[in-house]
Amino acid sequence: MKILVPIKRVVDYNVRVRVKSDGSGVETEGVKMSINPFDEIALEEALRIKEAGKAEEVIVCSIGSKDCQQQLRTGLAMGADRALHVLTDDEVQPLAAARALLKLVEKEDPKIVFLGKQAIDDDCNQTGQMLAALWQRPQATFASKVDLDGEIATVTREVDAGLETLEVDLPAVLTSDLRLNEPRFVKLPDIMKAKRKPLEEIALAELGVDAGPALETTAFEPPPKRAGGRMLESVQELVDELKNKGLL
């Protein structure tokens, strides 16, 4: 059985994001880029499933510019067997990504497509669900625990009310939540090995996908600055201030 893990190149979680001075987007020039953390968790889970002998192959894929190959190579160094790169320099929104992924699914016939629940750049939380709908297969999102038994996946999900357990028939779409696992570090010798693993490039246009944006972003602006703190001289003054603001 194959597991397909889509990974997205995003601004590193630790970077303080800055809006471009012309408001056209977020600054990515000279900024550290990494695998979307939820995708990294999905990949880790896929690798663990393979290591447990329940899958034969883990394939990572990414949609985007040439730079994405850096993250694909990281995925290969973590232990994926091969990589697919859908090449485009255009913005890719969730529906377009789901359509492109469907084409890869048709090509590779995986039993599981394991995505992150959302990407930390646009926080859409849509691609996995859209893919499941297009593919017409079950979905189990926000997974915090996954057990495989033959053609059935038992998935514990983190939902507002607590934990929910689902059984889904494979093939299916799974998406990872934060607590599913702790992704591994990349070993230096594995970076070397990753260079020799296959990485296939496919132009987005070749897949015959309509990648036109469904949404148009008109402006980016940073959140308003917080007003600075003020030192008060005494506890009494603090109490008065809180009373004035109706907080006491």
Next chain:
Amino acid sequence: MSRPEGIEFVDDDASRMHYGRDWTRFWTPAPHSIAFPRSTEEVVALVAWARDEGRALVPSGGRTGLSGGAVAADGEVVVAFDRMRDVLELDPAEPSIRVQAGVAVGEVQRRAAEAGFDYPVDWSAADSSQVGGSVATNAGGIRVLRYGMTRDWVRGLTVVTGRGEVLALNRGLIKNNAGLDLRHLMIGSEGILGLITEVTLGLTDAPPERSVLLLAFSGLDAVMPAFQALRAGLSLSAFEFFDAASVQAVAAAGDRTFPLEAIAPFHAVVEFDDPDGSAQDAALAVFEQLVDAGRVVDGLVSQSGSQADELWHWREAISESITPRTPYKNDVSVRVSRVPAFLEALDELVGRQYPDFEVVWFGHIGDGNLHMNVLRPEAWSVEDFREACNRLTPAVFELVGRFGGSLSAEHGVGLLKRDYLASIKSADEIALMRAIKQVFDPDGILNPGKLLTVER
């Protein structure tokens, strides 16, 4: 007792306990009271008053010092800079930042980053340490390799001497060769020559993106050649070393699993510039070369900022994780090339005298700076352990002297190492230090007994 007008004082027991000591726990705090000046003028008034009253003053910053420099155990008045926390100016052209002495070093780092710059002197207590304290101790930390010590960043100081003079030293200038530079006498003077009230620090460009390696070495003799090879192949900003006992301590304290498969005798966290992920290839090349030479047995490289933080944690958490074992700490340095021989000799010395003692080694090995921490065996009382360590000290410092090293690489002398200064400094040098102290503080009111003994 009269008090200078307008200056805030406290003398309740809790405050006296809190402000009467630094990070060390060897002396019982017993200050007379604590003064909180708000300005250079108020510090001048305090000094005038202290001279009149014959009161000793102990300057006190963030009290993260590790040598007892800010300890007040003898009826002194603590001068705390907690009410002098204004950032006065950030000049983006130079670039530099001017602050009152009580501003936290971490705050300077944040302000610099917000303005697109970097204050690169950094260590795990930077958020609690004050700029004044960091100048008075000439703090070093984890990126000395690339950026040097606090001294290298001080562009200006306002200081009140023990005679009450206000000196504006170097006034923020980058170049100033007009005579003796008293600024450098004040840096690292541990509060015995003057009270620092204002500091101008140089800033540098915002750092590039960096990645972190975690390496496992085959043995001690592999560490220095590996450092050299990495330094030649990469643009290093840190090379921090720690032994197996350090890993075990951090793992136990935080309930964490070490990310390498096996714990080796020695490890290093190595940070390098990696602006667009392309330096990882260079890192890999050096790594392969080191593996082929049998020096490195395993290694990881961070793929994200959070992974870099996680790898750093294994170095940065060591100090805190061994605190419950009341370690006997040593902060020694030798020339970089002598580190392995020195470490071996020191390890042998401790092992011979106290075979039961567990020693934790870590440090800024790229700077020739080792932190030797001897842990108290659970069965020993703190008193017995301390006494045993005190018996060990002269031999340790004698060895340091023999290797041409220093008994304090970055933590200062304070009370802790005062009586051993002669093992690394000549009588002439110490006599000159005394003479200088006499000039700046003729009445001996500034931090008496720290760094130098008080002459009666």
